[in-house]
Amino acid sequence: xxxxxxxxxxxxxxxxxxxxxxxxxxxxxxxxxxxxxxxxxxxxxxxxxxxxxxxxxxxxxxxxxxxxxxxxxxxxxxxxxxxxxxxxxxxxxxxxxxxxxxxxxxxxxxxxxxxxxxxxxxxxxxxxxxxxxxxxxxxxxxxxxxx
Numbered sequence: 001x002x003x004x005x006x007x008x009x010x011x012x013x014x015x016x017x018x019x020x021x022x023x024x025x026x027x028x029x030x031x032x033x034x035x036x037x038x039x040x041x042x043x044x045x046x047x048x049x050x051x052x053x054x055x056x057x058x059x060x061x062x063x064x065x066x067x068x069x070x071x072x073x074x075x076x077x078x079x080x081x082x083x084x085x086x087x088x089x090x091x092x093x094x095x096x097x098x099x100x101x102x103x104x105x106x107x108x109x110x111x112x113x114x115x116x117x118x119x120x121x122x123x124x125x126x127x128x129x130x131x132x133x134x135x136x137x138x139x140x141x142x143x144x145x146x147x
Contacts, residue, residue, distance in 0.1 A: 013084040017119055020126040025075055031068040037061035040128045047132040072100040087121040
């Protein structure tokens, strides 16, 4: 009986983790920088590609404010794996869609990223503690040359 209960609890936590990730994406698509920042823990670290890390919810809020002032995301996630162990979870997957630059469509771009998020459950809520992603080369981008 106990193993079945533990499996049911883990499944419920996986769904809650998925909902936390989806709420971040939905906030981004609404350009709601406050809701996006609230998806993160106070001590979160955001590690964007080819940029300095962003530490703490206040800095993450400022980051999203700058991004949403110039861009309109239209994104979705395709989770690949969600692992839960107690009050910690790791999710990997892909973020896909478009980032429309509000000033010039020439600066808009297609998004096809891979991500890893570490989430922590605090006071009953799952929040992102660490997030890192990298851009995937597009299938039609041609060969990549390495020196």
